[in-house]
């Protein structure tokens with residue numbers, strides 16, 4: 225018998241990627257109701273992932289999975305970090321603000337971080353993991369795929385931005401891909 229797993233996100237790009245990792249497992253995925261919004265009051269990615277998973281699980285009385293992620297830019301002292309979603313109203317605004325903040329700065333190292341938590345129906349945390357993907361911030365957008373900050377996040381080893389990669393390639397190298405690679409064997413044991 226398959227159990228229900230609520231995917232606790234309102235971000236369609238994230239949802240698509242999360243679903244790609246989670247299909248084919250013995251879990252029946254269901255999206256959280258839109259009106260159920262959890263305030264991200266934590267000060268770390270892990271804390272916010274736990275909070276979202278736990279509150280959604282408790283509210284619905286079901287297992288829930290949440291992802292808290294963001295872009296950490298060295299030359300901006302780690303900004304936008306856990307505030308990546310709140311850095312602007314749209315993806316375009318967020319990208320423009322980041323490129324303006326960096327200006328002609330030559331130190332453009334950055335990393336994407338993804339924390340994932342899975343909560344039991346009573347809100348206790350059953351699993352959590354974190355994945356990191358290092359890269360650089362370009363001076364302009366490149367590529368059409370992906371979502372969010374993907375068009376300005378360049379991975380030197382592949383000589384491509386996340387937005388220029390196939391979804392298979394992004395899923396293999398990304399912060400979310402790394403977090404799920406650790407999570408999936410543990411999820412299978414639950």
Ligand code: ITT
Pocket residue numbers: 232233234235238264291292293294295308309310370371372373374386398400
């Ligand atoms: P939920 O909390 O509802 O899941 P959110 O968009 O608010 O959705 P976060 O608080 O975790 O999610 O913020 C993540 C931010 O980082 C958001 O602006 C994303 O677009 C961006 N982001 C995360 N992963 C990304 C990826 O793989 N590619 C590009 N941008 C990403």
